[in-house]
Amino acid sequence: MVQHPKSSETIYERVRVIHELCCVKPLPSLSFWEQQWLKNADIVIIGSGIVGLQSARHLKLQWPHREVWVIDRAPVSLGASTRNAGFACFGSIGEILDDIERTDEQTAYSLYEMRFRGLQQLLADFGETGIGYEKTGGYEIFNHNDATEFDKIAQNIDRVNDALSGITGEKPFQLRNAAKLGMQVLENGVYTPLEGMVQSHLLYKKVYDAAVASGVRIMGGLTALSPEKLDSGKWRVATHEGYTFDAQTLVVCTNGYAASLLPELQVQPARGQVLVTSAIPGLAWRGLMHADKGYIYFRSLGTRILIGGGRNLDFEGETTQELNTTEGITQYLLQYLREVVVPGESFEVTHQWAGTMGMHQNRTPIVKRLDDGLYACVRMGGMGVALSALVSRELALLVKAG
Ligand SMILES: Cc1cc2nc3c(=O)[nH]c(=O)nc-3n(C[C@H](O)[C@H](O)[C@H](O)COP(=O)(O)OP(=O)(O)OC[C@H]3O[C@@H](n4cnc5c(N)ncnc54)[C@H](O)[C@@H]3O)c2cc1C
Numbered sequence: 001m002v003q004h005p006k007s008s009e010t011i012y013e014r015v016r017v018i019h020e021l022c023c024v025k026p027l028p029s030l031s032f033w034e035q036q037w038l039k040n041a042d043i044v045i046i047g048s049g050i051v052g053l054q055s056a057r058h059l060k061l062q063w064p065h066r067e068v069w070v071i072d073r074a075p076v077s078l079g080a081s082t083r084n085a086g087f088a089c090f091g092s093i094g095e096i097l098d099d100i101e102r103t104d105e106q107t108a109y110s111l112y113e114m115r116f117r118g119l120q121q122l123l124a125d126f127g128e129t130g131i132g133y134e135k136t137g138g139y140e141i142f143n144h145n146d147a148t149e150f151d152k153i154a155q156n157i158d159r160v161n162d163a164l165s166g167i168t169g170e171k172p173f174q175l176r177n178a179a180k181l182g183m184q185v186l187e188n189g190v191y192t193p194l195e196g197m198v199q200s201h202l203l204y205k206k207v208y209d210a211a212v213a214s215g216v217r218i219m220g221g222l223t224a225l226s227p228e229k230l231d232s233g234k235w236r237v238a239t240h241e242g243y244t245f246d247a248q249t250l251v252v253c254t255n256g257y258a259a260s261l262l263p264e265l266q267v268q269p270a271r272g273q274v275l276v277t278s279a280i281p282g283l284a285w286r287g288l289m290h291a292d293k294g295y296i297y298f299r300s301l302g303t304r305i306l307i308g309g310g311r312n313l314d315f316e317g318e319t320t321q322e323l324n325t326t327e328g329i330t331q332y333l334l335q336y337l338r339e340v341v342v343p344g345e346s347f348e349v350t351h352q353w354a355g356t357m358g359m360h361q362n363r364t365p366i367v368k369r370l371d372d373g374l375y376a377c378v379r380m381g382g383m384g385v386a387l388s389a390l391v392s393r394e395l396a397l398l399v400k401a402g
Pocket of ligand 1: 086225257356381
């Protein structure tokens with residue numbers, strides 16, 4: 001019998017109410033000492049996701065004597081980094097062909113390369129074990145009514161493999177029989193041995209600890225308002241809670257929330273909804289699965305399944321920063337599980353949540369100098385785990401170049 005908990009909504013509501021209560025409480029005037037302490041930041045980064053924290057660490061390593069602060073609206077990051085699905089992936093072939101149609105071959109392959117090299121860098125920085133990395137490989141699977149989609153992929157697979165083999169050192173995509181997965185899908189599937197999974201909480205912990213160890217200061221519970229340039233050339237960031245930071249360098253790493261602070265940035269928030277099932281003892285497969293051009297994704301979590309997606313059911317409604325889950329997408333994901341993934345198995349939903357991605361039509365990240373001392377490293381799309389180690393280094397070099 002499939003059930004999904006109402007309790008997660010209740011907890012979410014409770015957290016929101018507490019947050020609002022805290023935020024409206026007026027702050028007592030800051031002491032002389034508090035003002036000195038906060039004014040002493042050379043570099044301020046807004047957003048403590050994996051991109052903000054890695055950027056902060058690289059900046060601190062670059063300039064050990066500068067004070068580097070990261071502020072975040074939540075006690076622990078509250079966007080995508082702690083709410084994702086833990087795929088260490090670069091794009092299924094269906095997604096790549098989709099990207100080529102939206103943009104061009106060069107852009108699509110460059111994006112794949114950034115993610116591929118980014119994951120190698122992430123593993124080099126934090127190690128496989130510490131972030132729970134397992135190179136499980138992954139499948140792209142096709143529903144019975146997706147035969148045309150599969151045919152398109154089969155016609156293009158050699159061309160895409162030829163273009164990407166120089167980056168990966170081997171053919172990234174192989175046509176493979178998917179029948180052994182025991183799902184209600186076409187026998188024809190596409191396998192990639194290259195991708196794997198991480199445990200997102202372990203990755204976040206490693207990234208957080210490394211930032212702290214480098215000397216970065218992290219403060220949660222401060223919601224930044226739009227930055228203001230001072231006559232001194234510094235950037236002032238006031239927060240909703242009444243604190244003010246004046247910094248020589250300001251870096252915005254708020255991903256899907258970036259346009260709220262800097263409306264000139266072309267970043268759309270995109271809600272991603274996820275749920276986790278109870279253990280399914282007979283689960284016949286382990287690894288990552290992509291379906292419907294990446295709009296459905298699921299993975300094994302021990303003998304549980306984590307599934308997310310369905311944004312394409314209501315693009316407009318899912319272009320939101322709200323973090324609640326919706327009945328329509330929940331039922332869609334459950335139906336997919338019941339009819340396609342584990343037909344006949346009984347399970348419950350034990351966890352359910354939503355996160356916010358930062359999106360754009362061409363799916364490329366923004367790593368940019370916006371003004372003297374003002375930078376953005378945002379719009380990580382749906383595969384920011386792999387991108388994060390690369391873009392954060394790029395950001396630090398950009399700041400160094402001035
Ligand atoms: C449901 C879901 C599943 C995903 N699955 C995967 C996956 O399997 N693999 C993968 O590679 N990627 C996945 N992603 C994408 C990936 O998680 C992101 O690309 C990546 O985490 C982005 O990191 P970030 O640091 O740029 O942004 P975030 O992690 O979103 O961090 C931004 C931070 O900014 C803070 N913030 C926002 N506004 C303000 C403000 N005004 N003041 C202060 N702080 C503020 C937020 O609280 C947040 O902590 C998924 C995303 C979602 C939502």
